[in-house]
Amino acid sequence: MEIKDNTFARQFETIVDEGLVSVEYSFQEKKIFLTKINVPDSFEDEEFISNFLKNIMEIAIERKFKVVPILPKIVVFFKKNPVYKELLPPGIRL
Structure with missing residues (x-):
């Protein structure tokens, strides 16, 4: 899967047959907020x-x-994939 980090649009993008799939984000102090x-x-x-x-x-x-x-869909992703929980900042509990 090829992922483009479109910093201008603040989103990660990939192309599928149906069109563009993207995850929008914002940055603050070495944290990426998936919105x-x-x-x-x-x-x-x-x-x-x-x-x-x-x-x-x-x-x-x-x-x-x-x-x-x-x-909420990304929160569910973290719950189903606990291997990524170390990426959560201190104080964030799911």
Whole structure:
């Protein structure tokens, strides 16, 4: 999966057959806040979204960012993938 970090639009992007899938973010003090997932109307592949989020977590690890999940769907991702809980900043409990 090829992921583009579109810093101008503040989102991670990847292309699927149906169109563009993106996760919007904002930065503050070495923390990345994941705020929204955008998918084409006809796109319903939850496993793809999970894999996309895993790739974003790997980017956060490489860049030494803490991850703050704002969107409930991303909170669920963290609960299903406890291996990434070390990316949560101190004081964030899910």
